[in-house]
Every structure is written in structure tokens, then in C-alpha cells.
Amino acid sequence: RLCYSMSQSNHVARNASLYNKPFVEQFEETPLVVAVLTYMGYGILTIFGYLRDFLRDWGFEKCHVARERDAQKDFVPLYQDFENFYTRNLYMRIRDNWNRPICSVPGAKMDLVERVSKDYNWTFEHTGMVVREVINMGSYNYLGFAENTGSCAEAATASNSVYGVGVASTRYEMGNLDIHEEMEQLVARFLGVESAMAFGMGFATNSMNIPALAGKGCLILSDELNHASLVLGARLSGSTIRVFKHNNMVSLEKMLKDAIVHGQPRTHRPWKKILILVEGIYR
Structure with missing residues (x-):
């Protein structure tokens, strides 16, 4: 590394x-249309987020995010206001894009466990189906060691037969x-x-x-x-x-x-x- x-x-x-x-x-500049639509999307989600918080205060909508207790109001807050606001109103709307469970080796492509949500991404249920051949863009697999086939896997297998799985000690x-x-x-x-x-x-x-x-x-x-x-x-x-x-x-x-x-x-x-x-x- x-x-x-x-x-x-x-x-x-x-x-x-x-x-x-x-x-x-050099980096490719963000197209103006994409930038404008992205900021507009954030703006709309923010406006509707404040509306949802208003409905939650009146008991019309339930909030699942952790909040400070009334007995803790005189102490240093554990959660920042906007951070909590962003989590419950913006992140939750697109939460299904992250933390996806995988069911294969994390190589260049991998398989994902399909999941669905019936409460706007507050909770998820597995359907039993598998989404296959998804491009992996979030792994530290720089050298391809996560693959179970190919030159890296074969070299690792040959090395293990000579040196074992690890030295279990510092080089010193x-x-x-x-x-x-x-x-x-x-x-x-x-x-x-x-x-x-x-x-x-x-x-x-x-x-x-x-x-x-x-x-x-x-x-x-x-x-x-x-x-x-x-x-x-x-x-x-x-x-x-x-x-x-x-x-x-x-x-x-x-x-x-x-x-x-x-x-x-x-x-x-x-x-x-x-x-x-x-x-x-x-x-």
C-alpha cells in the first residue's frame, strides 16, 4: 500500500x-444542467424535509431517527441539528443506494442481495433474489487480490503453499x-x-x-x-x-x-x- x-x-x-x-x-467539468438539477433536487428535498418535521411535531408522521431526550437538553448535544435533519429527510430518501449486502467476492464485479423497503428506506427486507454482475466502485481491491480466479488468486495460492497464510508477527x-x-x-x-x-x-x-x-x-x-x-x-x-x-x-x-x-x-x-x-x- x-x-x-x-x-x-x-x-x-x-x-x-x-x-x-x-x-x-485535468478533470471533466460538471455539465451545467446536471449541476442545476442536482442543486434543485437538494432544495426540493430540504423544503419537504422541513414540512415533514412540521408534520412530525404534530404527530402526523413518525420519525425513527435518534433524538435527544428532554432530560438531556441542558447537556452538550450528541447530535447536531442539521446532521440529524439531513439524515432523516435527505439521506433516508436515497439510503437504498448504499450499504448494499453482497454475496460474492468483492472483485471488479460482484453480486448483490436484492432488498426492498415498504417504509421509505427506514427498514429493508430481503427478497431472496440476487442482482448479478454489478460494477464494484467502493472497494480497496487495487491489485485484484479479492478475486477468487485469475493470476492474482493463483499466485496467492502458490505463495501460501510455500510460506503459509501469514507470518503472524512483525518483520522486526x-x-x-x-x-x-x-x-x-x-x-x-x-x-x-x-x-x-x-x-x-x-x-x-x-x-x-x-x-x-x-x-x-x-x-x-x-x-x-x-x-x-x-x-x-x-x-x-x-x-x-x-x-x-x-x-x-x-x-x-x-x-x-x-x-x-x-x-x-x-x-x-x-x-x-x-x-x-x-x-x-x-x-
Whole structure:
């Protein structure tokens, strides 16, 4: 999921030619008609939401969402007013689009359990039918490991027969395998750096390991769209943090040159270490 790369000499990356030209990221603009209709839909739902709340206050409509008790009115509220309003009046109208139960492996396509609601999405009932071949757009299956057939599944099966299902320990203790070191060497060759360290995926991987790599007197150059775990780890490290534009090597190179030339603020001493934080896949 994430690799930290480190370089200590004026080493030229083998794929440096890819960054000779400025990187320009473009996104398709939302059509005006779609934007207008979307805001109109939200506006209509909001107006009818206030009307439903009025009917609920008079007992004409039942509300299933949790509310504060009268005995708790003098305490800090557990639910924010608009958040609760949005949940019961807007989200509930389209709730059937989320949290769909699946009955297959979460691959590129998957099967869903069909469900229906008779009370406007407050509760659901399963029909016993299956909706097949639905495109999966909400899984972290970047490398295809969730599939039960294909090259990834076959490679995983072959690896399990040699190494077992897991090392059940950290790499520092008894969890370091030859394939781990082979992967790190491959990543280092691809990035054109001396070495690389690979970690298991997880929020704590970034938030807890970055403080071990950098600290006070160090500089962290972070992509502006980095995950919250990277942001938290950078802040916990106590290092100076500077943010460069997303996937923009020109912006990163400028900050890196300025950091090397000018050094730390006020003292202008060289940074103890400069750590560049980027993600392999942004979502």
C-alpha cells in the first residue's frame, strides 16, 4: 500500500525522463444542467424535509431517527441539528443506494442481495433474489487480490503453499521473508533510489511509522492530496511540513531545491533529513 523511499546522494532516477515536462492534471467539468438539477433536487428535498418535521411535531408522521431526550437538553448535544435533519429527510430518501449486502467476492464485479423497503428506506427486507454482475466502485481491491480466479488468486495460492497464510508477527521479530526483501529491492530499482521500506497496509502504518523516520529538525514534503493517516503521522513527528501540488514534480523539485539551499528557518542549518510523502494510488 505504501512505500517510503530514501535517497542520500545525487542519484539520477532511471525514470526521471518522465518528469521533464510539467504535469497537468485535468478533470471533466460538471455539465451545467446536471449541476442545476442536482442543486434543485437538494432544495426540493430540504423544503419537504422541513414540512415533514412540521408534520412530525404534530404527530402526523413518525420519525425513527435518534433524538435527544428532554432530560438531556441542558447537556452538550450528541447530535447536531442539521446532521440529524439531513439524515432523516435527505439521506433516508436515497439510503437504498448504499450499504448494499453482497454475496460474492468483492472483485471488479460482484453480486448483490436484492432488498426492498415498504417504509421509505427506514427498514429493508430481503427478497431472496440476487442482482448479478454489478460494477464494484467502493472497494480497496487495487491489485485484484479479492478475486477468487485469475493470476492474482493463483499466485496467492502458490505463495501460501510455500510460506503459509501469514507470518503472524512483525518483520522486526519473526516476520521478515525473502519475498519482502525482494519487493523492497524491486521498488528501489523502480524509483531509482538506494533503498526502500515496505509496510503492511493500515492507518497506523503511516501515523505511527512516520514519527520514527523523521523528527524535530527534519523536513517533510507532502502531496496536497495525501491521506489523513499521512497528515497525522507528519504532524505527530514534530517535523516541519511543506505541501506541494498534487502529482506536480515541478512544484516538488522547487521546494526541494529551496530546502537544500536555504536550510532550516532562522538558523539556515541543513535539514537533518528530508522525507517526501506521496501515495501510490489516490482515491
